[in-house]
Amino acid sequence: SQTIHQWPATLVQPVGSPLSLECTVEGTSNPNLYWYRQAAGRGLQLLFYSVGIGQISSEVPQNLSASRPQDRQFILSSKKLLLSDSGFYLCAWSPQPNQPQHFGDGTRLSIL
């Protein structure tokens, strides 16, 4: 069966520091991959999605970037974190665009 791993679970970073969140999927090939952010008390906002290695689409212009160096690896990065980057970040995958998305356990990011 397919599983998705996301780490770290919790991260506290100072303003201006870099960021790297990693997500990997097991048990499937060529998944569609997604990064979401969930602000407190709100729904999920799609940040990036990827349909293949090196193919990244950005939904929201921001301080973050994403990369997909391997088929089942999706990385969310920032060179300099802002206070507004705080939130709960979720990685997800789906076999096809309109198929259900399956989520990782999330990363709680706090910026000090």
Added chain:
Amino acid sequence: AQTVTQSQPEMSVQEAETVTLSCTYDTSESDYYLFWYKQPPSRQMILVIRQEAYKQQNATENRFSVNFQKAAKSFSLKISDSQLGDAAMYFCAYNSGGSNYKLTFGKGTLLTVNP
């Protein structure tokens, strides 16, 4: 742009009772997909149920069922025989289908289950 509205920020239900969570959406598409996700305190997003717009039959998964009213653009979730483990934030989500990857979420309804 598609929007998803959940008009009930919070709901509560007694254990073993039935509760219905509301969701409406706005779209000009004729073929699309709707989902309900559950987010317990652990914050993991868990798929509850999925409905294809071209199917007239309402989706059902054990104690969870939907009332899909395409003309009214309504997609409510009914939870029967509520259990303590059903307590969570519930999100309604929309996908326009085809090659569209975007899942648009509502703001969620926090469900409390009282023993």
